[in-house]
Amino acid sequence: MKKPFIIALDFSSLHDVKNFLAPFQGESLYVKVGMELFYKEGLAIVSYLKEQGHEIFLDLKLHDIPNTVKNGMKSLASLDVDLVNVHAAGGTHMMQSALEGLEAGTSAGKQRPLCIAVTQLTSTSDTMLKEQQLITHSMQEVVTHYASLAHQSKLDGVVCSTHEVPSIRKAVGKSFLTVTPGIRMALDSNDDQVRVATPELAREYGASAIVVGRSVTNASNPVEAYYQMLKQWKGEHVSQ
């Protein structure tokens, strides 16, 4: 990915997004719009971020019957965002339908948005997998299996934690995207995340891109926090 550092704009209004982005003036960023912001601001937020020259990951995690996901993706493709996603648990038919919808909804001459599948949320622990989802395979096996299904369905990649990246790369190759949230600096709070890693570990394990929210957005100086994490992601020395 050209810009492998994605900032999660988990804000509740366009006003808060504008305040957050103001000190980044002139910088073209890769930003993630999730449910909180999109459900509140809708198309206005996408239009605004595009006008400002940012790339957009629209993180709505579609998970429904194949026909509904196909038509949903057809609508999302018309927004001209760069990256969208589904839940791999929806199955191969659903993932293939997602791609069909994206292709059908992309205007002639434009590139369809990339599409990736969420494997297991980074807030899911081994215990939750076993006790709440009744899955007896290991996290690594489950995530890698979902990545193989997404690969067979011709998706562009997956959302996973840093810890599963090496196994996924081994199973489906290096060109399949591994986008990793749950990124924290060593001394940061994990909040509700379970399978966390530093930017440095994500780079070392070969993640295609990292997604960072609160470690930047809640920092007392977000611009400084962003550059500190970006430096670590690029392999430049940073002391905390």
Ligand SMILES: O=c1ccn([C@@H]2O[C@H](COP(=O)(O)O)[C@@H](O)[C@H]2O)c(=O)[nH]1
């Ligand atoms: O497995 C997943 C899938 C998506 N996310 C999203 O990434 C950000 C992470 O935010 P932090 O504040 O850095 O924890 C957030 O928008 C999630 O919805 C994820 O964390 N894990």
